[in-house]
Amino acid sequence: MIHSLKMVLSVLSNQLDAAVAEVSENNIAPLVTVRQTTELMRLVMGAIVQLKRGSDRPDENRRVLENLLATLRQMASDERMAMDGRNAAVATMQYRTTASTIAQIEAIAGARGEVRQ
Known part of the structure; x- marks a missing residue:
């Protein structure tokens, strides 16, 4: 799981560059x-730290991953709501970045069977 999140972090780093x-x-x-992107990287790095401190049990790894995805989904939801407001262009950019990160994590974790879709 840590390796998977490091791959997401690498993609985010490239997006940042x-x-x-x-x-x-x-x-x-x-x-x-x-x-x-830096906010998303902070959240992914936080999940990596939690996983490193954990016992590397599948149920614990799944919980950390699901918590990360729940946080990202809430961010995306907030950004979608903001897209109707005055700063729609900014919210749209934020939403696209967050949604692509969610998709990356779900694709990697889903392929490994580590998250419930």
């Missing part, structure tokens, strides 16, 4: 992506 490369004075989008 790409967003930083796009930063310019005239475009706020990369800054939103950078902020969102």
